[in-house]
Amino acid sequence: MFADVAAFMKGLMLGSVSCVLMSFLAGGLYKTTPQLLYTNHISHRHIQLPSNVELKGGPHLTPPRLLCLVLTKPKNIRQWGATRTTWAPHCDKTIFYSPENAKVFESVVIPEGANSWSMLRSALLHAHDHDIDNFEWFVVCDDSTFVVVENLKYFALGKDPEVPYFLGRVQREEELDFVIASAGMLMSRGTLRRFKIASDDPKICSNSASAIGFWLRSQSPSKLLASCLKNMKVHAQNAEDSSGRSLFNDATVQDLVKRTMSEQGQSSSKGNVIEGCCSDLAITFGNVPANQMHVLMFGVYRLRSFGHTYNDLLEFHPVPTAKND
Template structure:
């Protein structure tokens, strides 16, 4: 039986070990603390309104329409081959450059084989490859094949934004003190943001390739941590009326929720008519979505959009 003094010493020792472990965990926190000069209040990036676009000259409209070009970084795996094939056959055709990055090669579909099993390490390699091979493309869209994207609406969102500024856009969320863009809804990076990210990849203390042993962050959160060290913060992409443009759910789910929550105004309560992404659809539903977005047209009805985004030269898109 331990004496009173022995119990006291044992308690002191255990307490000391606990404090040591706690201090180590705190000092190696994966989320950088915000310094005063880095303090950032979450804000929203809105697409230009019709009135703003009307104030542009014809030459400005033409110039900006031609300049906004998107490199799509689509992360795939052979185990979801049917989604991979569907993305290749549908919305990705509207990217100015669409590159599929895979964990291992597949004879069925073309992709860059990164030969990497770890999700975060694979995403890092894909982003570095895109940066090195972007040419004159200034905007980057990171997505999974389960996401359905309307690239023209993405171009409309960033039309008046300068890619030489650090933009990190999508469906902004918060986990503790960390603000990040949801991977499920797609992630948009400007050239400057990607440039800073690639540079911080070289700093293993701030942006480790394999993450930390004591915790495992998802790819989107790890991306936000690395970007935060460079002064780039998550921002929510919205239309001119403040509605979110990046959706982590399918349009069917959003309509069902709106029917329950806004039965008198289902369409307005559902989603923006300039939405960029949806998620959670089956491959067949994505094909139907493609038909509805790009092919179905009421005869004699002209939307009179002020801008036109043409597909890449030689593209076989819809």
């Protein structure tokens, strides 16, 4: 009998210790910010916003010139219209690319654009051939991505555009880091130059006209681009703020808030949902419907909180085409 009691007490003590240990470990896990849980914060390469120390003084504070490349289709006329009238005018120049000609909007026609990889590849080559010397940075996105251009320029500020930067929201699959297309992809002039070299050599960067065209059509354009650039020693880097929160988002604000509430559970009632959801200096939101683009435009550029001031060390004046803020 005493042996049974002793065994019972021993089991009870071991169970209690295990419970305490598991609670401790769980507590440590949930102290991680929701954004890091969501971003699958792997040990990939990452780069952050410039610090205040980096911003103080120096001739490097000239706002970088940005070319925005938007991939669209004639059937997405509402998305094209929303993009054209909201954030696109804030770019120094915006070019729309479409697989076929459309009378309702101006675009560069890419006949082989039905293949999404050919569409992306041709758009990048067109930008290189026509504007490589006119801009330092190039952002590529589809017509459902909303870009806060001023935050993007702030992120690029002080970075040498001849250095090969390939930035966005990074995901890893089978040892390949690639940038999620729906969140937008940012590359420096140095990267675009290297992509041009890679695209001219099928051993480095295959194209849809090759013998493995069928295989290419089944692959993600994001992965194919990352693979090409990796062969040129250019690696995808996750763009983050000082807290490690991603600046490029592949979802709407509404979806990001929902995800954060789901990850935080009951702690979401403590008022830290927005802080955990998104960076204050977020650059993009993805999969945004046309009507929500106008909502974002109002929130980003029009809505003001009376009496609230910001201590930014510098400001970017809108480009002449940005008459909607």
